[in-house]
Amino acid sequence: MLSPPDPLIAVKGLAKTYPGGPPVLRDVSLSIRDGESVALIGANGSGKSTLLKCLVGLHDISGGSVAALGERFQTRPGATQRRAIRRQTGFVFQHHGLVRRLSALSNVVHGFLGQPGSWRAFCQSLAPQSWREAAQETLGAVNLAHKAEARVDALSGGQAQRVAIARALVGKPRLLIADEPTASLDPAAGHDVMGLFCELARNENITLIFTSHDMDHAQRYGERIVALKDGGIHFDKPSGEVRDGDLAGVFDG
Amino acid sequence: MADTTAPRPARPVSRFESVSAMRFALLVGVGAFVIAAITDVSPSPQRVAEGMPRILSLLDRMLPPETDPAFLQRMGWRLVETMQIAVAGTAIGVLLSLPIAWISARGVTPAPALSYVAKGLVSLFRTVPDLVWALIFVVSVGLGAVAGTMTIIVDTIGFCGRFFAEAMEDADTQPQEALAATGASRFNILCAAVIPDAMPSLINTTLFALEMAVRSSVVLGLVGAGGIGQELKSAFDLFQYQKASAIILAVFVIVLAMEWLTDRLRKQVS
Ligand SMILES: Nc1ncnc2c1ncn2[C@@H]1O[C@H](COP(=O)(O)OP(=O)(O)O)[C@@H](O)[C@H]1O
Ligand SMILES: [Mg+2]
Numbered sequence: 001m002l003s004p005p006d007p008l009i010a011v012k013g014l015a016k017t018y019p020g021g022p023p024v025l026r027d028v029s030l031s032i033r034d035g036e037s038v039a040l041i042g043a044n045g046s047g048k049s050t051l052l053k054c055l056v057g058l059h060d061i062s063g064g065s066v067a068a069l070g071e072r073f074q075t076r077p078g079a080t081q082r083r084a085i086r087r088q089t090g091f092v093f094q095h096h097g098l099v100r101r102l103s104a105l106s107n108v109v110h111g112f113l114g115q116p117g118s119w120r121a122f123c124q125s126l127a128p129q130s131w132r133e134a135a136q137e138t139l140g141a142v143n144l145a146h147k148a149e150a151r152v153d154a155l156s157g158g159q160a161q162r163v164a165i166a167r168a169l170v171g172k173p174r175l176l177i178a179d180e181p182t183a184s185l186d187p188a189a190g191h192d193v194m195g196l197f198c199e200l201a202r203n204e205n206i207t208l209i210f211t212s213h214d215m216d217h218a219q220r221y222g223e224r225i226v227a228l229k230d231g232g233i234h235f236d237k238p239s240g241e242v243r244d245g246d247l248a249g250v251f252d253g
Numbered sequence: 254m255a256d257t258t259a260p261r262p263a264r265p266v267s268r269f270e271s272v273s274a275m276r277f278a279l280l281v282g283v284g285a286f287v288i289a290a291i292t293d294v295s296p297s298p299q300r301v302a303e304g305m306p307r308i309l310s311l312l313d314r315m316l317p318p319e320t321d322p323a324f325l326q327r328m329g330w331r332l333v334e335t336m337q338i339a340v341a342g343t344a345i346g347v348l349l350s351l352p353i354a355w356i357s358a359r360g361v362t363p364a365p366a367l368s369y370v371a372k373g374l375v376s377l378f379r380t381v382p383d384l385v386w387a388l389i390f391v392v393s394v395g396l397g398a399v400a401g402t403m404t405i406i407v408d409t410i411g412f413c414g415r416f417f418a419e420a421m422e423d424a425d426t427q428p429q430e431a432l433a434a435t436g437a438s439r440f441n442i443l444c445a446a447v448i449p450d451a452m453p454s455l456i457n458t459t460l461f462a463l464e465m466a467v468r469s470s471v472v473l474g475l476v477g478a479g480g481i482g483q484e485l486k487s488a489f490d491l492f493q494y495q496k497a498s499a500i501i502l503a504v505f506v507i508v509l510a511m512e513w514l515t516d517r518l519r520k521q522v523s
Pocket of ligand 2: 048049050179180
């Protein structure tokens with residue numbers, strides 16, 4: 001019999017304590033298959049962002065292990081592992097995290113900074129033709145082809161977030177991590193962005209992990225919902241099976 | 254009867270609210286030093302009165318400024334050399350300041366352990382006055398413009414190294430984190446996020462540095478480090494006060510023009 005393929009992400013007994021603080025994550029185990037779309041929910045401060053950052057080595061972990069995209073590490077990924085993981089991962093933050101004084105196109109080209117020859121990704125004018133075309137095309141996919149030359153500080157919040165999504169997608173990642181991508185947007189723009197995510201993720205077969213404190217978003221856009229509480233996993237089930245009773249207590253710290 | 258409901262202070266508030274004994278002693282000490290300094294080295298009215306006629310006679314000997322074409326032409330070339338010292342020194346200094354500032358900037362540095370070394374070097378360059386650097390370089394590389402340029406380089410690093418680092422530390426950290434998450438190296442983050450973000454501030458600092466360099470390149474010649482200052486010194490040494498006044502006038506015009514120019518450029522950046 002064929003054994004099931006390795007999961008894209010396997011977290012085992014993950015613990016995380018920031019220096020001088022209380023433990024944020026105590027014992028988190030989680031595995032995510034290729035192509036899944038997972039919503040991570042939990043109260044403010046429950047450690048959602050921390051968990052996502054630990055996956056790509058933006059924070060050291062204090063215990064347990066992480067295997068992401070075939071790279072297994074404890075404490076922190078080595079330099080080669082880190083590069084391998086991040087090259088295949090797109091990360092979208094709550095705040096767009098774009099360089100405001102550069103054009104939308106340059107910011108999308110930044111998505112290639114993890115690739116070999118990365119100095120050519122400093123801004124669009126240095127980039128090789130193939131990268132510029134890919135960036136232009138991805139901007140088109142987020143419906144911003146006409147804003148390629150506009151500077152970020154001239155864009156609206158929703159447009160900026162879509163540029164950030166384009167930056168995360170331009171390198172054709174296998175994994176897309178989005179940490180409250182809609183929190184700084186109005187509800188309509190929020191639904192646009194989430195819809196775009198799911199569509200792009202489905203079409204390109206990208207695994208999607210996103211956090212939200214909006215239960216409606218989580219249920220509508222996640223196939224599976226993972227709830228964090230008290231440093232551990234409160235529940236982890238397909239979104240169709242989540243009952244109101246499950247949610248009691250998730251959002252009140 | 255007086256209204257007794259309003260609360261009153263138990264005792265009148267002292268005029269000398271919080272002067273502790275320590276602070277009082279310090280105050281007396283500083284005051285004494287200032288008075289002693291004034292009596293020791295500042296000009297007495299008598300000295301000023303005696304000096305006045307001499308200043309007037311010096312002014313009289315300075316006027317009219319020298320206008321001999323051969324002299325003016327030589328001074329013109331000296332002025333060009335002065336500007337070259339300022340521009341070359343600033344350009345090289347700015348280029349060297351960038352990596353030094355990068356290493357010393359908290360949160361941006363690729364080598365936190367070296368950050369204090371870089372900061373210390375910049376402080377040393379800044380706190381030792383430019384004429385002292387000029388003396389050192391004249392002794393080590395000889396009289397002339399090269400010593401002047403080296404002085405301006407050191408001066409520029411002292412100034413730009415500090416303010417470039419501050420601009421880098423103040424750059425928006427969110428794009429830096431976002432680019433780190435895409436796999437960008439520290440150097441990539443510097444070039445793609447930190448420098449574009451800090452650019453207006455970097456340009457401003459550079460223009461200030463250029464302005465300062467023009468001013469100090471004028472006096473560097475006084476200790477033999479090239480430029481128009483050298484001519485000024487020899488004019489004074491040889492009692493050629495008409496030549497001296499022509500040089501002072503030219504310097505005045507050049508520095509003013511430079512200030513005007515950098516001001517214009519600064520306005521364009523902001
Ligand atoms: N860089 C950090 N240093 C120290 N403490 C942090 C840091 N980031 C987050 N925390 C703390 O960790 C806890 C979890 O934060 P976070 O992961 O941002 O939660 P969430 O994203 O679920 O709101 C909070 O108490 C927060 O104060
Ligand atoms: Mg968060």
